[in-house]
Amino acid sequence: MARSSLVQVRLGAGADLDGFRAAARSLVAGGVPPEAVVFTSGEAADLFGAPVLPEGEPLSLPRAAADLVQLVACHRDPERWALLYRLIWRLTHGEKALLEVMSDPLVHRLAMMAKAIRRDLHKMHAFVRFRRVETAEGERYIAWFEPDNHILAAAAPFFRNRFGSLDWTILTPGGRVRWTGGALHYGPPATRDEAPTGDGFEEGWRDYYESTFNPARLNTTAMRAEMPKKYWRNMPETAAIPALVRAATSRVGDMMDREPAMPVKRNPDKAVAAMQDQAPRSLDELNRIIAASGPLVPGATRAVLGEGPVGAAIAFVGEQPGDQEDLQGRPFVGPAGQLLDRALEEAGIDRADVYLTNAVKHFKFVRRGSRRIHESPTAGEVKHYRWWLERELDLVRPGFVVALGATAALALTGHAVPVGRNR
Known part of the structure; x- marks a missing residue:
């Protein structure tokens, strides 16, 4: 094919997923093969070349392919658009099972790029640190972060759901996002000197880290x-x-x-009483206390906090986090969470509109070989966590609360509730 017959597609800077989707539809509709397309990035997204391409219909791709495109679009590799279009072309031209062939060089390379994005998202979720700033508008929280890829828009909903009651901003070299309670607002690239260098909470946070x-x-x-x-x-x-x-x-x-000494028995009731004295004024403040207080069940690693908007119409309360929840630090992302997602979808409820939490905030388990096997919390352990749950729901203010199982019902009511007779 002559150079003049090449079609050039210019996409916006960063993860211009919408621009790529529109271009891919037009290219497929126009019968333009991957070797005839040159992708470039610029401030404006347009499609030009010869011949003029028709406006394409939405492409019918497997869910796994759509998810892969969404992830790889965030990668910094300038070849990502060409690789993704080659994948789409092959999927729409007879290779429907292409993604099952991990030995295929294209599939393998895209899978590695998607893995890098998931890793980058995990790092951003874990390592963003907000600093409190007092402004004429009131209290704000600002963070500076330097991701490896164009993940700001993909990561922002996590922070919206986790810190929905706060006015926060995340600044990055590639852009910025601010949440004020109504919508996520994206802006231009930032510099590190726009972010605060510390706040009054950091000394206590360092003390906690040193003590653990x-x-x-x-x-x-x-x-x-x-x-x-x-x-x-x-x-x-x-x-x-x-x-x-x-x-x-x-x-x-x-x-x-040191001389051997008998271990000091921990008294969770005293820990809960101490927390009551702290009287957190916001959900974020309560979450900090929960995260810093340490587990009240044996074997647990970290707290899995509630997720969802303040003022949600519905709050769902489960028993405790599972293995996947403990690894990802989010509620209802394991097998039980997938079942809940299907139930919500069938009921016409958007997961982003509800509040999800657990009666017990840590994963209690027993280890068998390399596996961590879920172990149900005792009634006493549920009681120890109950103040956290009650305060959490006071701050979220849901319209009503759904108990997912007997442990959740025990935490909410203070007494055993047989599920079969009270469903």
Whole structure:
């Protein structure tokens, strides 16, 4: 094909998914093969070349392909659009099962790009740190983050759902997003000096991090893999890491030299009473207390907080997080969550409009080999978490609450509720 017959597609900067979808529809409708298309990025999105392409109908792609396109569109690789169009062309020209062939070089490369985006999203969800700022408009929370890819728009709904009651802004080199309670507002690229360098909460956060640091389990290789050093300068707790690492050997020696002592029995009731004294004024404040207070069930790792908008019409309360919830730090993302999603869809309810939480905020499990097997919380453990749940629902103010199972009903009512007789 001569150079003059090439079709050039110019897309907007970043993850211009809408522009790519429109272009792909036109290209497929016009019968333009992948080798005849050149994709470029610019400020404005337009389609030009010869011949003039028709406006295409929506493409019928497998769900897995649509999800892959949405992820890979966020990648920084300039070849992503050409690779994605080649995938779409092959799917719409007879290779319907293409995505099942992981040995195919195109499928493998796109899968690796999608994996990189999922990893980048996970890092952003975990490592964004908001700083409180007092302005003439009131209290605001601002964060600076430097993602590897164009993921700001893909990551923003997570923070909207998690911090729906706050006025917050995330600044990145590629753009910014602000949430004020009504909608997500996107803006131009930012510089680091636009973000605050600290707030009054950070000293307490560093103290908590230092108190939970276990020198006997220090593994700097694993630490750098999970929390790469490039994110450290934006995370207040990392300022303590060098000193903690340097002192780890001597601290372990001190621990070994101490006289054996009987463990101090933890009293969860005192912990709950102490939390009551703190009287959090917002859902974000309560979540900070929950995250910092440590688990009240054995074997748990981190708190899985509630998710959804303040003032939701419906709040769903489950028993406790499962394995996937504990790994991802979000409620109802495992098998039970997938079942709930299907039920919500059949009922015509948008998951983004409801509030989801659990009676117990930590994953209680027993380990069998490499697997972590769910273990139901006791009535006493449910009681210990009950103040958190009641305060959480007071702050969310749902129209009504749905108990998903007997444990949730026990937490909400304070007494055993046989599900079969009270469904």
